[in-house]
Amino acid sequence: MLRTVFLDLDDTILDFSLAEAAALRRALTEADVPADNAVLARYHAINAAQWELLEEGVLTREQVLLGRFDILFGELGLVRSxxxxxxxxxxxxxxxxxxxPGAEALLEALAPRYDLYLASNGTAAVQYRRLESAGIKGYFRGIFISQDLGADKPSPAFFQKCFAAIPGFSRERAVMVGDSLTSDIRGGKNAGLRA
Structure with missing residues (x-):
């Protein structure tokens, strides 16, 4: 019988694409960098590729966070910090x-029946503030963010640290739910979870 549900945050519960576009447009505009749809789309592609390299263990989190902007500015021929x-x-x-769409209703339906845990690769300070802003922190029995754990999804170390923090945890009674085939689904399966 299923008891534990690990949920990803970005593009599983909260629409990261909308949040990313709004935040990026504002930050770029303030730095006098073009923030049209083409630039936002290019940033999105660069960012996705950088996070994939993090998942593969090629880049560190710091390299991803800064590298995505360095690459974009280089392509635009701009010098910015x-x-x-x-x-x-x-x-x-x-x-x-x-x-x-439907995420709030999903949380309301699942929370009384299952032990919900957040499992996110996002930046800790950002994710905690987004959870507070969205008013959904209370649905989770625990919040696991890779930056806090010192390991990123899909690494087995990320999931092992999650498992160790849950009293009486059973892989057979748990599932990982997320939007990413690489970090969420592959990571969960490699850790012995249904996904």
Whole structure:
């Protein structure tokens, strides 16, 4: 019988694409960087590729966070501080939230029946603020964010640290739910979970 449900946050519960676009447009505009749809789409592609390299263990979190902006600015022929833009972007990203359609109803339906745990690769400070802003922190018995754990999904170390923090945890009674075939589904399966 299923008891434990691990839920990803971005694009599983909260619509990351909308939040990303709003925060990025604001941060780039303030830095006098073009923020049209083509630039946002290019950033999104660069960002996705950088996170995939993190999942494969090729890049560190810091390399991803700064590298995505360095690559974008290089392609645009601009000299800007990746650290400053990243800081502004994350500040604005933490302010807003939009739900994936049906996500709030899903949380309300699952919470009384299962032990819900958040399992996210996002930046800790950003994710905690987004959870507070969305008013959904109370649905979770525990919040596991890779930056806090010192291991990223899909690594087995991420999931082992989650399991160790849950009293009486059983893989046979748990499932991982998320939008990413690589970090959520492959990571959960490699850790012995249904996904």
């Amino acid at each position: 990746a650290g400053e833009i990243c800081g502004r972007y994350e500040e604005y990203l933490a302010e807003g939230h939009w739900f994936v």
